[in-house]
Structure formats: structure tokens, C-alpha cells
Amino acid sequence: DAGITQSPRHKVTETGTPVTLRCHQTENHRYMYWYRQDPGHGLRLIHYSYGVKDTDKGEVSDGYSVSRSKTEDFLLTLESATSSQTSVYFCAIRARGQGTNYGYTFGSGTRLTVV
Amino acid sequence: DAKTTQPNSMESNEEEPVHLPCNHSTISGTDYIHWYRQLPSQGPEYVIHGLTSNVNNRMASLAIAEDRKSSTLILHRATLRDAAVYYCIEANAGGTSYGKLTFGQGTILTVHP
Numbered sequence: 001d002a003g004i005t006q007s008p009r010h011k012v013t014e015t016g017t018p019v020t021l022r023c024h025q026t027e028n029h030r031y032m033y034w035y036r037q038d039p040g041h042g043l044r045l046i047h048y049s050y051g052v053k054d055t056d057k058g059e060v061s062d063g064y065s066v067s068r069s070k071t072e073d074f075l076l077t078l079e080s081a082t083s084s085q086t087s088v089y090f091c092a093i094r095a096r097g098q099g100t101n102y103g104y105t106f107g108s109g110t111r112l113t114v115v
Numbered sequence: 116d117a118k119t120t121q122p123n124s125m126e127s128n129e130e131e132p133v134h135l136p137c138n139h140s141t142i143s144g145t146d147y148i149h150w151y152r153q154l155p156s157q158g159p160e161y162v163i164h165g166l167t168s169n170v171n172n173r174m175a176s177l178a179i180a181e182d183r184k185s186s187t188l189i190l191h192r193a194t195l196r197d198a199a200v201y202y203c204i205e206a207n208a209g210g211t212s213y214g215k216l217t218f219g220q221g222t223i224l225t226v227h228p
Contacts, residue, residue: 031214042202043159043218050213058215090158094214103149104206104216106158 023091031094137203
């Protein structure tokens with residue numbers, strides 16, 4: 001989908017190593033989100049950002065940190081990867097349409113495997 | 116926890132209409148109703164959203180009950196490409212929620228040829 005890209009698309013890493021996932025948008029939207037998706041759990045919010053250097057925790061933030069030094073990039077870091085963080089990670093941006101209507105656009109996901 | 120309730124699965128035949136129900140009995144007056152779908156190995160895709168009035172777009176229609184406690188996503192003619200997991204979500208425009216989405220398990224739609 002135009003406007004949002006995630007990198008890398010796939011990654012295998014070892015337990016205990018740091019990992020950074022990148023979400024890049026070209027839409028200049030203020031709100032960005034990181035979700036993870038596991039079988040049987042649907043999508044769960046990890047962290048979100050409501051502006052440059054403005055971030056906050058979601059429901060499953062333990063073991064993760066984020067940074068947003070510029071509008072277009074929202075980085076998710078696993079400080080010390082564990083097997084429980086094996087998951088598919090999705091980034092989302094919140095668009096704004098007419099009036100107060102808005103829709104969300106999701107990236108294609110990053111499949112992370114921690115071995 | 117998700118604030119919406121959807122059936123776990125539904126089935127349809129190709130080229131027939133599909134009505135996907137969603138209950139959101141505790142929805143606040145300022146929450147929008149969003150629908151997203153997720154095809155296998157892809158990220159969720161926006162389908163439609165609304166507040167009070169019924170909404171139509173090129174993908175689907177959204178019928179919202181007068182009391183806003185339930186809604187129905189209508190696919191007018193299902194195709195095999197519509198087979199996906201459909202999520203109904205309450206979305207607040209802002210304030211302290213910052214527009215965070217809470218996903219439930221969704222409805223798995225199977226379309227038979």
C-alpha cells in the first residue's frame with residue numbers, strides 16, 4: 001500500500017540480541033502505531049506515537065522500546081530478543097479524511113523469528 | 116479487551132451477498148465503527164467506517180443500528196478474494212485514547228466457489 005513501508009520484511013535473530021524494526025511513512029501523519037500478531041491473539045498494541053518524540057506504551061510493551069525522531073519514521077526496538085517475541089509485527093498510520101473521519105493504513109508486516 | 120463481539124466464522128457462496136454482524140453495546144457517542152479485513156499473510160486493510168448513518172463505498176456498505184449498539188458489514192456480491200478475517204472495531208477520534216485500535220478475534224469469512 002502506498003505511503004507506509006516496513007523493513008525488514010523477514011528477520012531471524014538469536015536470543016539476546018537487539019533488533020530494530022523500521023516503519024516509514026510518506027503521508028506526514030501524526031499518529032503511528034506498532035502492533036504484534038500471534039496465533040489466537042489477534043493484533044495487540046505495543047507502542048504508539050502521537051508526534052515527534054511523543055510516544056506511549058500499549059498493552060504489550062514489556063521488552064520493547066520505540067523512538068520517533070522525525071515524523072516519517074517510527075522505530076521499534078527489542079532490547080534483548082526472546083523467543084516469546086517471535087511474531088508478525090505491523091505498523092499503522094492514522095489518516096485523516098473529511099471532517100473528523102479517518103482510517104488507518106497498515107504496513108505489510110515484519111515476520112520476526114527469535115531462535 | 117476488545118469491546119466488540121463478532122461471530123467466529125461465517126460462510127458464503129460466490130456472488131451472493133454477505134452480512135457480517137457486530138455487536139458494540141457499550142459504544143460511546145463519539146466512537147466510530149471501523150471495519151478492517153486481513154487476507155492471509157497481509158496486514159489489515161481498511162474497509163469502511165461510520166458514526167451514525169449508513170455508509171457505502173466501493174468495497175462494502177455499513178448499516179448501523181439506530182441505537183448504535185450493533186452494525187452490519189454488507190458485501191454485496193462476495194468473491195473468492197473476499198475470503199479474509201473481518202474485524203469490527205470501535206475507534207475514538209482522539210482525546211486520551213489517541214485513536215488506539217483494540218482488535219478482537221474477528222470473523223473468518225469463507226467464500227465457496
